[in-house]
Amino acid sequence: MKQRILSLGILAGALAATLSAGVVTAQAAPLASPSIGVIQLIDPLDRPKDGFCLDVIGYSPYERLDLPLIAHNCKNGLFRDQAMSLLKSGEIFLPAYKKCLTAIAPPILRHCRAPP
Numbered sequence: 001m002k003q004r005i006l007s008l009g010i011l012a013g014a015l016a017a018t019l020s021a022g023v024v025t026a027q028a029a030p031l032a033s034p035s036i037g038v039i040q041l042i043d044p045l046d047r048p049k050d051g052f053c054l055d056v057i058g059y060s061p062y063e064r065l066d067l068p069l070i071a072h073n074c075k076n077g078l079f080r081d082q083a084m085s086l087l088k089s090g091e092i093f094l095p096a097y098k099k100c101l102t103a104i105a106p107p108i109l110r111h112c113r114a115p116p
Helices: 008-021
Strands: 052-055 070-073 092-094 099-101
Touching: none
Parallel strands: none
Antiparallel strands: 052 070, 092 099
C-alpha cells in the first residue's frame, strides 16, 4: 500500500481552525472521498530515511487513546495508529478509532462534530 503524506500546511490550518472554535467534542462529516495518509514533519531531523509522523501511543490492540499523540518514526506503509484524513470541517480524523484530533495541548483524540 502506498503511503500518502498529508500537508503540514493543511494540518496547521486545521489546528488553527480548531483552536479558534474551542475544544472538539462532537462529530464531523467526512470528505466525499477522503484521502487517508500520515502527518509527517517536513524536516526529517535525525531520521533521514523515514522522518517523524504523528502517532497514537501503543500498538494494536493496546493503543492508548487516553494519552496525547506523539511524534514517532514513520512506518513503512500505512498503519492504523498513523492513518489520518482531513474532514470538510477541517478536523483531522483517525478512521481506525473514529475520533478526531484536538488542538488542545497536548493533542488528544476526542469525538468528532458529526459522524464520519
